[in-house]
Structures are given as structure tokens and as C-alpha cells.
Amino acid sequence: MSKHTWVFACTLSVLALVGFISLSTLKQYRLNQSLKKELIDSRTVANEATSRANQLGVELEDGKARIEALQRENAEASNAQKSMETEMRAALESKEVTISQLQGRLTVNILDRILFDSGEATVKPEGEKVLQQIASVLTQFPKRQINVVGHTDNVPIRAGSRGQHATNWELSTARATAALRMLSERAGVDPRRLAAVGYGEFHPIADNATTEGRAKNRRIALVVLPEEFEPSDVNSLSTNSPALKPETTATNDPSLLVPSEKLED
DSSP states (O other), X not given: OOHHHHHHHHHHHHHHHHHHHHHHHHHHHHHHHHHHHHHHHHHHHXXXXXXXXXHHHHHHHHHHHHHHHHHHHHHHHHHHHHHHHHHHHHHHXXXXXXXXXXXXXXXXXXXXXXXXXXXXXXXXXXXXXXXXXXXXXXXXXXXXXXXXXXXXXXXXXXXXXXXXXXXXHHHHXXXXXXXXXXXXXXXXXXXXXXXXXXXXXXXOSSOTTSHHHHHHHSEEEEEEOOGGGSOTTTTTSOTTSOOOOOEEEEOOOGGGSOOOOOOOO
């Protein structure tokens, strides 16, 4: 082999070796870069997972705090409901005034003979006393909405006496409004917490075929709702805003207020 041939062969070998080493180095570099990127991505994912875990921990603690707060509020509301019911029963319950509690609604049923003369919608002195007693309890619970509901029996108003009230519907609404005004104007109950509804003869709780049944059906019901039924617009009113007039409605749609009340025996 000539010298030139040998030098050329050695050069090619060196170049091949250098190429092989360079290619291996390049592959190793790329592999290292890929591993480095995967490591960075893994660290990023781990950091994000740690951050999310910390956030979830904070949210969990906040959730526990809210649950505890709601439990305290529920306990307070339950105690307040029991307190109001106890006070109402102690002050009022009798044959003419009965109290029932259903799904958080406290209902005070007052037979009409205590509040009104037959066919009339002017509250009698005896009725004023009862409403004052009720108001003294209601004012201790200022966040409760109170619906005043008028009911009658199914005996039509006599044609000869149809002056101010043409039907039982008008009579029940007028009586509910009269009781509402007594609570607001004379007994100091916030008028924004009051609403009046007349159901007429359409929500009886007893048999209108008997004298006793008709007497039970002629009543005023004060329905005290739970605090969650507090009107949303009341809190938005400024303290300097003029007082709103109480709402008065004549309706035969039970979905607009509350289910029919039941007197306790």
C-alpha cells in the first residue's frame, strides 16, 4: 500500500470516527434535552398539583367553616322558632286561638268572633288585645315575613246587607287588611314585613255543613314564614326611604302564598 493510500484511509477512518462520535454526541445531547424538558414538565406538573392541593385544602377549610356557620344559623333559627312558638302558645292559645307549626311556618288561627262582628271588617276591642299580644311576640323576630290571611264560611252574604262587602271574598280581604293595619299602625309591626290576602270561602278547614264547622272556617290566619322567605328588596331600602304600604291581595290561587292552614283540635 502506498503512503498516500494509507494516509487517505487513515483520514477516512478518522473522519468516520469523528462522524460517529459527533452523531452519538448529538443523539445524547438530544436525549439529554428531552429528559431535561420532561424533568421540567414533571416539576411544573408537580408544582401545579401542589398548588391545587393547597388551594383545595383552603377551599375545604372554607367549606367546613361555612357548614359550621350554617349549622349554627340553623340551630339559632330552630331555637328562635321554638321560642316564638312557645311564647305564642303561652300568651294566646285557647279555644278561639290555635297555633300550629308546619315546615318552618308558624300559623296563628284566630276565630272571627274574637276580631269582628258578623259581616263586619272593623276590629273589635277584644280583637285588638289579641293582635297586640301577637305583635309583642312578632316584634322580637324582625326578620320574619308575616302573611295575614282572611277566610270565611260558604254562606253567601245576604242581599239586604250587601253594602260594603258584596261577597265573602271581599269580606275576607277586608278583614285581613284590617288585621294587618292594626298590627302595623297600632302594634308597631314593620309594614314591610306584612302582606294581606283574602281567600274567601275557598280554603275551608272544616265541614261547612255544620255550625261548628262554619265557625272554624271563619278565621284570620297569621302565617309567620321562616327567615329565608324574607323579601329581598327590604334590605336594599335605605333607612331614609319612606315606609312601603303593606301589600293587599285578593286571590284564589294557593300557590301565591302558603298551603291551607290547619287548626289544631
